[in-house]
Amino acid sequence: MGHLSPELRSRAERMVALYPERRSALIPLCHLAQGQDGYLTEEAMEEVAELCGVSPAEVRGTASFYDMLHTEPVGRYVFAICTNIACMLAGAYEVLDHATERLGIHLGQTTEDGLFTLEEAECLAGCDRAVCVQVNHRFFGPIDEEGFDQLADDLAAGRLDETVPPHGVLNRVVRKVGLEASRRKDSTISRNPQSAGDPPVGPAAAKPEASGPSQSEAS
Numbered sequence: 001m002g003h004l005s006p007e008l009r010s011r012a013e014r015m016v017a018l019y020p021e022r023r024s025a026l027i028p029l030c031h032l033a034q035g036q037d038g039y040l041t042e043e044a045m046e047e048v049a050e051l052c053g054v055s056p057a058e059v060r061g062t063a064s065f066y067d068m069l070h071t072e073p074v075g076r077y078v079f080a081i082c083t084n085i086a087c088m089l090a091g092a093y094e095v096l097d098h099a100t101e102r103l104g105i106h107l108g109q110t111t112e113d114g115l116f117t118l119e120e121a122e123c124l125a126g127c128d129r130a131v132c133v134q135v136n137h138r139f140f141g142p143i144d145e146e147g148f149d150q151l152a153d154d155l156a157a158g159r160l161d162e163t164v165p166p167h168g169v170l171n172r173v174v175r176k177v178g179l180e181a182s183r184r185k186d187s188t189i190s191r192n193p194q195s196a197g198d199p200p201v202g203p204a205a206a207k208p209e210a211s212g213p214s215q216s217e218a219s
């Protein structure tokens with residue numbers, strides 16, 4: 001019995017089939033698994049590894065490199081407060097200090113009730129709304145100390161449930177049509193020797209535009 005739900009397992013297999021190389025689906029599959037559990041569990045990383053034909057260590061090594069992926073449990077809501085130049089000049093460190101006091105945790109920690117995790121972020125490309133804060137990768141700003149309290153209150157009360165799903169959920173709508181890998185039993189497409197054990201995939205999967213499964217499957 002796998003760790004991913006039957007539905008996610010099915011989606012994962014379809015996503016893998018979009019790529020000429022199974023390992024190319026590693027990051028989209030990490031996001032898929034993170035959407036189920038809120039972070040990448042050991043079991044999930046093992047299943048992603050099996051699906052991608054790589055080792056669990058490779059999955060962990062890749063996932064731990066990217067800020068958007070978490071290999072340890074996080075809160076339902078992950079605050080990422082930008083402290084780069086535009087936000088710093090607008091008072092980001094004051095907001096950050098206030099956030100640690102308000103939540104009673106340090107950077108990288110999660111509140112005891114499992115509701116909030118606090119992180120410091122590099123530029124979030126939301127400089128026009130400095131101080132910019134992301135919650136589960138949704139943008140908010142400009143945020144000051146008072147605005148942070150309001151945001152935390154609204155999240156805790158569920159008033160932003162429509163806007164901010166639990167951590168790990170990138171989007172709630174899954175596209176059902178469009179990009180699909182076609183499989184042909186008689187496929188003669190030459191493949192990289194590294195992936196000799198991969199299932200055959202058809203020409204559609206080899207097209208350049210087929211390189212964005214995360215968008216087709218997860219948007």
Ligand code: FES
Pocket residue numbers: 082083084085086087088122123124125126127128130132
């Ligand atoms: S400097 Fe904060 S979003 Fe760019």
